[in-house]
Amino acid sequence: MRFYFLLMITIFISRVSHADIPKSDLATASQLKPLMNEKVEFSPAPQHHFNLEAPQKCTKQPLKQKDLSTIQTTARKITCQFHKPGKYTTTVSVCDNEKKYCKQENFKVEVQNSASEEKVFLPKSETLDNQKKLKSVLLPGFKSLTPEMALSSLTDKHEGVLVLVSAEWCPPCNQNKEFLFPQKEVQKASQNFLKIYIDGDTPLLASWKKKFDLKYYPSFYFFNKKLELIEFGTDAVTSAQFLDWINYYKKNINNPMREVKERQLARQKKSIWQKTKDFLNKKQKKQDSLSLIRWALSNNEIINLSKFNLDPKKQNQFERWSLLEKKWEQKNKEVDKNTLKVIEKEIKELALKIIDKPQEDHPSYLGLFETYCPFDIQNDDLQKRCQKSLLNYKSYAKAKHKKLNENLTTIDKAIQAANFNKTLLKIGRLTFPKPTHLKQLHTNCFDSFELIKSFSPLKERSRTLRVEQMSCLNDNSTSHSVNLNILSGLIKDYPHEEMFYRKKARIFKKEKKYKKALSLSQSALKYSYGRIYYHNLIETAKLLTLTQQKTQAKSLLNKALSEVSISKDSLSEQRTVTQLRKAIKEIL
Secondary structure: OOHHHHHOHHHHHHOOOOOOOOOOOOEEEOOOOOOEOOEEEEEEOOOEEEOOOOOOEOOOOOOOOOOOEEEEEOOOOEEEEEOOOEEEEEEEEEEEOOOOOEEEEEEEEEEOOOEOOOOOOOOOOOHHHHHHHHHOOOOOOOEOOOHHHHHHHOOOOOOEEEEEEEOOOOHHHHHHHHHHOOOHHHHHHOOOEEEEEEEOOOHHHHHHOOOOOOOOOOEEEEEOOOOOEEEEEEOOOOHHHHHHHHHHHHHOOOOOHHHHHHHHHHHHOOOHHHHHHHHHOHHHHHHHHHHHHHHHHHHOOHHHHHHHOOOOOOHHHHHHHHHHHHHHHHHHOOOOHHHHHHHHHHHHHHHHHHHOOOOOOOOOHHHHHHHHOOOOOOOHHHHHHHHHHHHHHHHHHHHHHHHHOOOOOHHHHHHHHHHHHHHHHHHHHHOOOOHHHHHHHHHHHHHHHHHHHHHOOOHHHOHHHHHHHHHHOOOOHHHHHHHHHHHHHHHHHOOOOHHHHHHHHHHHHHOOOHHHHHHHHHHHHHOOOHHHHHHHHHHHHHHHHHOOOHHHHHHHHHHHHHHOOOOOOOHHHHHHHHHHHHHHHHHO
């Protein structure tokens, strides 16, 4: 079973559609000719943030040479200090707030001989060191190469090129790194491939743009030695799926996807030359059709197969899914209220149709169910319809789990079992079971992810598994100590991740330990951007009020309100202003 199917909404959100990277500068510097030890601040452009999962460097130093700078990073500001005079290159990685693209910006900094009077030194950042240690064992044999470098690196022993495009913030990407590539079966099957890793938040991705059109993280691309694309796959996968891709690649190594598409389009145009070739090779037409359907299913683009005159059995399910995605995109665009109501009605009708057929592998089925079949539903007919659909889904999930246990490695089975228990817990929460039964579901979920740690190269430091275990716990006082322990470890390993500070602050707030909650909320604010920044800002203001700092809370909110560049056509900006004004009113 696909891991993304069980991660539901989380992985749906991690599917990122990439736009062209803009050419304009995305960051500014407070100055470029500082004195020694003087602080230089770098700021992202409006609607952008610094990507703390990518390397941020005050200076580019040769290997084995001591770094002559210190850096302090947040999502909204990077501060550098240079402790020796000279010319330096500062590199910062910037993303737009929707994470549709990321770009590195370089600044030429010339540090003067005279020193600043300021004696306070920035602390050395541990973030990058921690990240390097945690990543060092996850991608054995992978290199970061451009297409030109890849071609020059190929030798007679190589069967082809495997390119993995990933991102550090993407859950299914981290799942693959931690549990797929360390497997002996996968290492053996891919040992004769030139393996290339591309971090989608770095400039290396741009050099591969002519070779593929990236739509989702993670994506796997299999090229022959001419760098012609043969096979493609996406999402977190089992070793069985990966081995299937390898086998398909070997059978079709001389049949690149570009040629398959060209032949199919030639058939549509009723090309005489293509008809002649099909007559001479009668198997080719059928093979091309199967290849295109396989490609579309892997790429979740089966709706686009209409231009190839193909009609696979699963077309309706993916057409509905594609349509739903487009409707959500339309909903989030700047539209008038009447249009928005029509779109919301269409979305609801479409979502309920998907809910009615739980036997389909919809990647966010339970998320849709929670949205369109809420607990307080008033319509009796709709309530019965939703209850029936959920029971059918539970039966389907059990049958699928049992069937997919065949031909899986021990690691894959452990992952599948953990995610199955997570699914049962989600269903249990939606059906109001007895407290003892629900407690058992929570325990089963937590323990099954604990068992997987023995398979992880990171063991107890696994980010993926610790986050999953938190989702398995009850949101009550009995689970607080376990959650706090997990969050403390995550903050130590990932000090730039605002989510962990935010979750820990929420627990302390529930326990009425407001000062501790405030400190954590302020840390979350440092590393947040976009909409979540304003969420954390309002929460920080509320905690300031609870700690008898009402004046500071009001000042914080008023400052944020003055900074919002509101456009009359922007629904999200209007919503932010409304939330800020409401928070100010509550404080007053």
